Amino acid sequence: MDYFLTDEQRMIKDLARRITEEKIIPARAELDEKEEFPWEILKILAESDLFGLYVPEEYGGFGMGCFENCLVMEELSRGCCGVSVSYAASALGAYPILLFGSDEQKKKYLPDVAKGTKLAAFGLTEANAGSDAGGIQTNAVREGDYYILNGTKQWITNGGEAEIYTIIALTDKSKGARGASAFIVEKGIPGFSFGKKEKKLGIRASATRELIFENCKIPAENLIGKEGLGFIVAMKTLDVTRPGIGAQAVGLAAGALEATLNYSRQRVQFGQSISSFQAIQHMLADMATEIEAARALVYQVAKSIDAGAKDVSKISAMAKVFASDVAMKITVDAVQIFGGYGYMREYPVEKMMRDAKIIQIYEGTNQIQRNVIALQLIKESTLTAN
Amino acid sequence: MEIIVCIKQVPGTTEVKIDPNTNTLIRQGVDSIINPFDTYALEEGVRLKERVGGKVTVITMGPPQAEQVLRDALTVGADEAILLSDRAFAGADTLATSYTLSKTIEKIGSFDLIICGKQTMDGDTGQVGPELAHFLSIPYVTFVKKVEEINENKIVVERMVEEGYEVIGMPLPGLITVVKEINEPRLPSLKGMMKAKSAQVTIWNHQDIDAKKDKVGLAGSPTQVIKIFTPERHQKGGMLQGNLETQVDTLIDKLKQGRLI
Numbered sequence: 001m002d003y004f005l006t007d008e009q010r011m012i013k014d015l016a017r018r019i020t021e022e023k024i025i026p027a028r029a030e031l032d033e034k035e036e037f038p039w040e041i042l043k044i045l046a047e048s049d050l051f052g053l054y055v056p057e058e059y060g061g062f063g064m065g066c067f068e069n070c071l072v073m074e075e076l077s078r079g080c081c082g083v084s085v086s087y088a089a090s091a092l093g094a095y096p097i098l099l100f101g102s103d104e105q106k107k108k109y110l111p112d113v114a115k116g117t118k119l120a121a122f123g124l125t126e127a128n129a130g131s132d133a134g135g136i137q138t139n140a141v142r143e144g145d146y147y148i149l150n151g152t153k154q155w156i157t158n159g160g161e162a163e164i165y166t167i168i169a170l171t172d173k174s175k176g177a178r179g180a181s182a183f184i185v186e187k188g189i190p191g192f193s194f195g196k197k198e199k200k201l202g203i204r205a206s207a208t209r210e211l212i213f214e215n216c217k218i219p220a221e222n223l224i225g226k227e228g229l230g231f232i233v234a235m236k237t238l239d240v241t242r243p244g245i246g247a248q249a250v251g252l253a254a255g256a257l258e259a260t261l262n263y264s265r266q267r268v269q270f271g272q273s274i275s276s277f278q279a280i281q282h283m284l285a286d287m288a289t290e291i292e293a294a295r296a297l298v299y300q301v302a303k304s305i306d307a308g309a310k311d312v313s314k315i316s317a318m319a320k321v322f323a324s325d326v327a328m329k330i331t332v333d334a335v336q337i338f339g340g341y342g343y344m345r346e347y348p349v350e351k352m353m354r355d356a357k358i359i360q361i362y363e364g365t366n367q368i369q370r371n372v373i374a375l376q377l378i379k380e381s382t383l384t385a386n
Numbered sequence: 387m388e389i390i391v392c393i394k395q396v397p398g399t400t401e402v403k404i405d406p407n408t409n410t411l412i413r414q415g416v417d418s419i420i421n422p423f424d425t426y427a428l429e430e431g432v433r434l435k436e437r438v439g440g441k442v443t444v445i446t447m448g449p450p451q452a453e454q455v456l457r458d459a460l461t462v463g464a465d466e467a468i469l470l471s472d473r474a475f476a477g478a479d480t481l482a483t484s485y486t487l488s489k490t491i492e493k494i495g496s497f498d499l500i501i502c503g504k505q506t507m508d509g510d511t512g513q514v515g516p517e518l519a520h521f522l523s524i525p526y527v528t529f530v531k532k533v534e535e536i537n538e539n540k541i542v543v544e545r546m547v548e549e550g551y552e553v554i555g556m557p558l559p560g561l562i563t564v565v566k567e568i569n570e571p572r573l574p575s576l577k578g579m580m581k582a583k584s585a586q587v588t589i590w591n592h593q594d595i596d597a598k599k600d601k602v603g604l605a606g607s608p609t610q611v612i613k614i615f616t617p618e619r620h621q622k623g624g625m626l627q628g629n630l631e632t633q634v635d636t637l638i639d640k641l642k643q644g645r646l647i
Contacts, residue, residue, distance in 0.1 A: 007583065008580065011576065011579045011580070011583075012576060015573070015574060015576060015579065018573060018574075019573060022573070023573075044573060047572060047573070047575060048573055048574065048575050048576060049575045049576035049577050050576065053576075062576070
C-alpha cells in the first residue's frame with residue numbers, strides 16, 4: 001500500500017533499507033549466534049544520521065517525530081530485531097529528557113544521543129516490578145546537592161553499552177507510585193555498576209543487563225522534572241515509544257513474509273512449488289493482510305502522536321498489542337511453511353520466531369496494554385453515558 | 387585542498403550489451419550505477435578532505451541521466467558536481483574522454499589532486515587516468531592502495547604491484563588512480579541526501595569547456611572498435627588412464643611437450 005510518504009520520509013526509509021540489506025542481513029545470524037552487541041552497525045546508523053530523527057534541530061537532531069522513527073524501526077527490524085531494539089532503546093532512554101528535561105539537561109545530553117556517539121538506556125523494571133511498575137524498590141535519598149541511589153534494575157536494554165541512563169527511583173516510599181522520580185545517571189560514576197548480561201531466547205545481539213546502584217551519588221540537577229514525577233515521565237515516554245515497538249513488529253513480520261514467499265516459490269514438493277498449494281496460499285494471504293492492517297494502525301497512531309493528539313495511551317497500546325500479536329503469529333506460520341528447514345538455524349525464520357516473542361512482552365506486556373485499552377474504553381463510555 | 391574525482395556511470399550489471407552497429411554500450415533499459423572502482427576514488431577524496439580540509443568536486447561525462455550518479459556522490463560527501471553532457475561527446479574513446487576531462491579541469495582552474503578509479507567495469511581499459519594526467523602535464527601514480535602522507539605540495543602513496551607495493555612520493559598537483567583495497571566506501575548520510583536533493587549540478591557542453599569539436603566524442607576517437615564478442619572457450623580436459631606410474635609418466639610427458647616444465 002502506498003502511504004504517500006514525503007520526499008524526506010522516503011529518503012529515511014530508503015536509507016534504513018539500504019543499511020539493512022547491506023549491513024544487517026549479512027551479519028544477523030552471526031550476531032545472534034555469538035550474542036554480540038552490534039556496535040559496528042550502530043556506528044553506521046550514527047554516521048547515516050539516523051539516531052537523531054526525533055530530536056529537535058536545536059539539540060542536533062532533525063526535528064522529526066515518532067512516525068519517522070517508526071519508518072526506520074520497521075526497516076531495521078526486517079533485518080534483525082536485536083539490532084533494531086538497541087537502536088530504539090537509545091530513544092527510549094532519551095525521550096524522558098526530551099519530554100521533561102530542563103534546557104540545560106537537553107543541551108548536555110541530547111546532541112550526543114542525536115549524533116549516535118552515545119547510546120542512552122531506560123531503567124524502570126526490577127526483579128519484583130515488571131507489569132506492576134509501582135513495586136519498584138530502587139530509591140533515591142536527597143543529601144544536600146546530591147541524591148544517593150540504591151537498588152538494582154533488571155533486564156535493561158543497552159545496559160553496560162549505553163553512556164546515559166534514565167532511572168526511575170523512589171524519592172518518597174510512602175507515596176507509592178506518586179513517590180517516584182526520574183534521574184539521569186551517567187556510566188562510570190562511583191556506585192554504579194553492571195550485573196550479569198542475560199542470555200536470551202531472541203534479540204540476542206542486544207545487551208540486556210542489570211544496573212546496580214550502591215550508594216551511588218548523583219548531582220541533584222540530574223533529577224528530570226521534579227520529585228514525584230517519575231511515573232508520569234515513564235508513562236508519557238512509553239506512550240510515544242510504543243508505536244516504534246509496533247513498527248518493529250511490523251518490520252519483523254514483513255521480513256518473515258518476504259523470506260517465506262521466496263522460499264515457497266522455490267521449494268518443490270509433489271512436483272510443484274509449494275506456493276501453488278492453496279493451503280500455503282491462504283496462509284500467505286492472511287500474513288500479508290495482517291501485516292498491512294498492523295502497519296496502517298502503527299503509522300496512523302504515530303502520525304496522531306506527531307500531530308499532537310492528547311491521551312494517546314490507548315491508541316499507542318493498540319498499535320503495540322496488535323502488531324506484536326501479528327508478528328508472533330506470522331513468524332510461527334513462517335516456520336511452519338518452511339517446514340523442517342524453518343526449524344534449522346541455516347534459515348532466518350526460526351530466529352524471527354524467537355525474536356517475535358519478546359515484542360509481546362517488553363514495553364508493557366500485551367496483557368497490561370489490554371488493561372490500558374479497556375480502562376480507557378470504559379472511561380470514555382462512562383463519559384459519553386453521562 | 388582542491389580535490390577532483392572523476393567518476394563514470396556504468397550499467398549496474400556485468401552483462402553489458404553492445405550495439406552491433408556502433409559497437410558502443412547499450413545503456414537503455416539498464417539501471418546505472420557509479421563505476422564501483424570510482425566509489426573508492428570518491429571515498430578517498432572525501433576522506434582526504436576530512437583529513438586536511440578543502441573541497442571535493444566530482445565530474446562525470448555522460449547523457450543527462452548521468453546526473454543521478456553525481457547526486458549519489460553528493461550524498462556521500464562530495465561538495466560540487468559537474469556533468470559534461472553534449473551530443474558531441476557521445477561515442478568517446480579513452481583519448482577523447484580524457485581530452486574532454488582535461489579541458490573541464492582547465493576550466494575549473496585550480497586543483498591539487500585528481501583521483502580516478504583504476505578502471506571502469508564496462509570498458510576495463512584503465513587508460514583515462516594516465517591520459518588525463520598527460521593532457522594536464524601533471525605526474526600520476528596508478529593502482530594506489532594507501533595514501534600515507536599528503537600536504538599542499540606533496541603526496542606519498544603505496545602503489546600495488548604484483549609482488550607487494552611501492553612507496554612513491556609525488557609532487558602536487560598530480561593524479562592518482564586507486565584500487566579497491568584503499569578503503570571501504572561509506573553509506574550515504576541523511577544530511578548528505580537532503581543536501582544532494584537540492585544541490586545544483588553544473589552542466590557543461592563542449593563550448594563551455596572550450597573543447598575542439600573534432601577532438602571530442604566519436605569524431606575525436608581514433609579507436610575503431612571492429613567487433614566485440616565473448617571469446618569461445620577452447621580448453622579441453624583429458625583423463626589420464628592406466629596405473630599411477632603410467633599416469634605420472636604421461637603427465638610429465640605432456641608437461642614437457644607443452645614446455646611447461
